[in-house]
Each structure stands twice: as structure tokens, then as C-alpha cells.
Amino acid sequence: MGIAREQITGLILAGGQGSRMGHVDKGLQLFRGQAMVAHVITRLLPQVHTVAINANRNDQLYAAYGLPIWPDRTTEFAGPLAGLQSGLEHCPTDYLLAVPCDSPWLPTDLVSRLATALMQQEKDAAFAITPQHRHPVFCLLKKTVLPALNHFLQQDGRKMERWFASIASAAVSFENERAFSNINTLQELRTLESSDYLAQPDCE
DSSP, X not given: OXXXXXXXXXXXXXXXXXXXXXXXXXXXXXXXXXXXXXXXXXXXXXXXXXXXXXXXXXHHHHHTTSOOBOOOSSSSOOOHHHHHHHHHHHOOSSXXXXXXXXXXXXXXXXXXXXXXXXXXXXXXXXXXXXXXXXXXXXXEEEGGXXXXXXXXXXXXXXXXXXXXXXSOEEEEEOSOGGGGOOOOSXXXXXXXXXXXXXXXXXXX
């Protein structure tokens, strides 16, 4: 894929307020008998050197998974970019791969495809897109983009798309919309829990 697995740290973004789910901690909601974050860990671990969790509450529950917990620098629930900032600050490797905590079907080839595009196009970041949506929260970053992110946040920037537009980034196409499904409401959780899609682990 052009980047050794040992050079990539995985970050699960679980620092949000879960406002559309009644302000519960989405990553800890049960999905088929396991917390959603557990499904994400299972899919992400084989693709990266190590994994950490960006969480701003319920630290002990997340720590039970045996992974480092990296909270946002602030206590304001400033969104996924604040999670990326924390991840880049703590990241011990040259690259950081981020995914949300509420996407239990993330692609098993996510890292390899983002890494290939980043290297081939000589970019500083790569993120996923599908035919109908863009998914900037699924992204691979060089650690060297941290100063640019700090500056963007200091200017009160919050939108991931705007930040990616300000740096050298690649949009990487994936065909399967369902692989990037994220669960935002309790109704979605119950509906998708009854789906047979999880029995089809390969997204493409």
C-alpha cells in the first residue's frame, strides 16, 4: 500500500455529544450484543499498528478495551476536528488514520486504499467518498498537518470539508455506501441491528 502498517496509528473518534441519540455516548451503545466501538476496534486493529480512542467522557468504560484514551484539548465538544487535533498531538507514528465510533461496517481495506491514494497523489491527507456522499471523518493524515489544523481551529474553523480543502488532500472513491453507514439515532440502531448486512464483511 506504500505506507507500512507500523507507521500508522488508528484513532476512533468517540468524543461527540450524541445529540441526535438523546445525548448518550454513541460508541458505548449496544449493537448486536457489543458496544459499537467494539465492532470498530475489531475492523480497525488489523489495518494499523495500534489504536487509540478519542473520548471526552466515560473514560473508564472505554479504557476497559485496553487502548489509550486521548480526550480533546478543550471540554467544549468542539467536533471531530478537535479529536483529530488530539490524535495528531499524541500520535507516535508518521500517519494517523481516523474513523468514527458509530460505523460498525467500516471497510476492511480502508487503510490500504487511503494510503495508496495519499502516496500516489503525493498528498498530506486522504479521505473517503462514495457515489452519494463524502466521508471526511474516515481519513488518513500525515502527522505534519498538525500546525495547519491548529491554525484552522484557532480561526474558529469547525467543518472538516473546509479544512481538507485548505490542505493537499485526496478524495478516495469507495463503491459501497453501506460500509460507511453511521448510526445517529436509536431508531437507526434498532433498524440496522436487524439487517443481515453485517454477515457480509467485505464491503466491496
